[in-house]
Amino acid sequence: MKKGSLFQKMAAAPHIVWMVLFIVAPMLFVLYFAFTDADGRFSLSNISTLSQYGNVFVLSIAFALIATVVCLLIGYPLAYFMARSKPKTQKLLMVLIMLPMWCNLLIRTYALMALLDNGGLLNSFLESMGLDKLRIVGSDFGVILGMVYDFLPYMVLPIFTSITKLDNRYIEAAHDLGCNNIQTMTKVVLPLTASGIVSGVTMVFVPSISTFYISQKLGAGKIDLIGDTIERLFQNTSTYNVGAVISLVMMILILISVWIMNKFSDDEGGVII
């Protein structure tokens, strides 16, 4: 066995230095700001202000959970049907599901807002039909709709990948052994695609809980989520400390939920896009 040479040992050094400077140090600064006041003295007062933001946290978690569940309910059948279609159609459907993912989030949200807005196409259509206008923009429903619309492809793609990897013989075997369609689904297909579901859920939940553009546009500034709160607090030097505490709490919340999610699947890394 050869001992690693100096070149091989030093190859990772730039990466490690970069990591320490720009990943670890920023995290330490979040901690530092979270536990100091505006003058840089140690203080726990930021922690106590957290209670003021309790309802913001509850609202954001509720919105993100609803959006994630809706995405899963819409996305799983879609991914399943996509995976069951002919190879040629499958390719086209893949392009169709990936195109929105490659478009900037701002563009998608903006497009949705333009369609649903008070003077938008949907409302003028309803008006010309003699119906009442729908006030979607500025409502809770509008924000959740925006999350579902923006992040649905992130749910579909990992599930689609795990269903295509599924060996069809498992399904045939289940049928041979006397399972009906529903039993096959719940006892064979769903458990075997759990890793896809886990990565899909993570990829929808994390951006949903931390978004601020969606709530700004589709909430018309009336709905305040954690993302909006953090964004606002970091516009003013004097509120950096409170902002740091909220970011810290959100980070811990998300790490815990991702960790719990990963307990459900055996897959190490899940599907990364």
Place this chain on the structure above:
Amino acid sequence: MMKFLSKFYMFIIFALLYAPIVVLIVFSFNDGGSLSEFTGISLKWYGELFRDEEALTALKNSLILAVCSSVIATGIATFAALGLHHMRNKYVKGAVKSVTNIPMMNPDIVTGVSMMLLFVAVANFIHAKQFFGFGTMLIAHTTFNLPYALLSIMPRFNQLDKSLSEAAQDLGCTPARAFFSVELPEIVPGIVSALMMSFTLSLDDFVISHFVSSPNFQTLPLYVYNQTVHNVKFSMYALCALIVAIILAILLAVNFTGSVNKKKKRNGVA
């Protein structure tokens, strides 16, 4: 019956997914300034967009930043993958990998805020007035590109036989030479995908950039954000439509040429 239902379901979901984008593209050609009434075809919003100095500068900035950050991130990640591949200490290896993944796990807003705090602290420390700009953006973009670049390159190294490099060294290569002439050619596909991934991530990023940029260095997503904060601007419709068209063209091209290559291969074999 089941088949028809599944097709119908897919059709409905895709139609809903594309409705806003299609409406946006159609109304980018609208002559008037209305979101609901189509008064005639015109390219005036496109004209306005291309006369907008700010938009063109933002596009240029975005491209420069994407090229620089993807090249730096891929370079660092390539050597990091080499170092990790030959590293014997499992714990150090695991620690490096999991710390690298932090920007990928964290919501973008936390990554953005944490980097902003670092830069604010450094700027205060050296009493710099104009600290935010291209430099801070480049650091931030390189940082969030790193985990994706490493993830694209690492598996290539794992497929590689460790004894190849050792054989080259037994035959008189220095370890550096062994890397460049034996290992590097084998991992080129990984490097290419790392570059492409980082490039698109950098072009697409809004949230992290939002926290570490300054008004004098705007990228395209930041420009779109600033333009759409208050009122509706129709030149933004034109910009969005253009971006969607370009992405569609790229995706179709990649898909189409892919199938052509496969056909060629199939024909070649048969």
